[in-house]
Amino acid sequence: MTEQEGVIKYQLEFREAEPLLDHNYSDLNHWHRQFKNAGILGQDPKRYNGLGFGNLSQRIDQQSFLISGTQTGGLDELTANDYALVTRTDIPLNRVEAEGWVKPSSESLTHAAVYAFDDQIQYVFHVHSPDIWNARTSLDIPETAAHIAYGTPQMAEEMIRLYQQGVFERGNILAMVGHEDGVIGFGSTADQAGGLIMRMARRISPSL
Numbered sequence: 001m002t003e004q005e006g007v008i009k010y011q012l013e014f015r016e017a018e019p020l021l022d023h024n025y026s027d028l029n030h031w032h033r034q035f036k037n038a039g040i041l042g043q044d045p046k047r048y049n050g051l052g053f054g055n056l057s058q059r060i061d062q063q064s065f066l067i068s069g070t071q072t073g074g075l076d077e078l079t080a081n082d083y084a085l086v087t088r089t090d091i092p093l094n095r096v097e098a099e100g101w102v103k104p105s106s107e108s109l110t111h112a113a114v115y116a117f118d119d120q121i122q123y124v125f126h127v128h129s130p131d132i133w134n135a136r137t138s139l140d141i142p143e144t145a146a147h148i149a150y151g152t153p154q155m156a157e158e159m160i161r162l163y164q165q166g167v168f169e170r171g172n173i174l175a176m177v178g179h180e181d182g183v184i185g186f187g188s189t190a191d192q193a194g195g196l197i198m199r200m201a202r203r204i205s206p207s208l
């Protein structure tokens with residue numbers, strides 16, 4: 001069964017605030033465009049019941065990160081209005097606190113888990129790549145278990161468990177088997193995170 005994309009499953013404490021103008025979004029906007037052109041972020045009536053897919057985030061400090069708003073995958077260009085600031089997360093309690101003009105992505109808790117791996121991680125990108133996801137075994141990409149759904153504390157805990165096993169020593173990328181086409185790349189720079197995803201996708205579809 002295909003799980004509905006985009007539904008927020010965590011308990012959200014959201015403070016509606018003016019658009020977050022004080023941040024530099026150029027890296028996130030750049031990769032939003034790249035992924036959209038490659039068809040691994042966006043909105044398509046033929047995929048996932050027509051809901052937007054893919055979300056990008058950037059660390060601000062120890063606790064907080066900027067993340068694209070829920071259902072912004074279909075937009076060609078994101079502005080400050082389209083990002084939320086996640087100010088605090090609690091994985092065991094399944095809670096997210098955020099502020100901004102839009103609510104944060106439904107996968108915010110998953111992003112928080114990746115930032116918890118290591119302080120050096122500055123960017124987390126989530127895309128929906130059938131190419132990478134279907135070829136994850138031949139590409140030797142670590143994966144989360146099939147019974148674990150996106151956006152849940154179980155997903156966050158599973159990823160932290162993978163990190164502790166050292167599986168990301170072979171690359172900062174993973175496939176979420178319980179989330180169709182779901183792939184996460186991360187890194188200390190946006191180009192590291194985005195470049196790795198695109199290199200993997202091109203090994204399957206060289207024309208991308």
Ligand SMILES: [Zn+2]
Nearest residue numbers: 053054150182
């Ligand atoms: Zn997703």
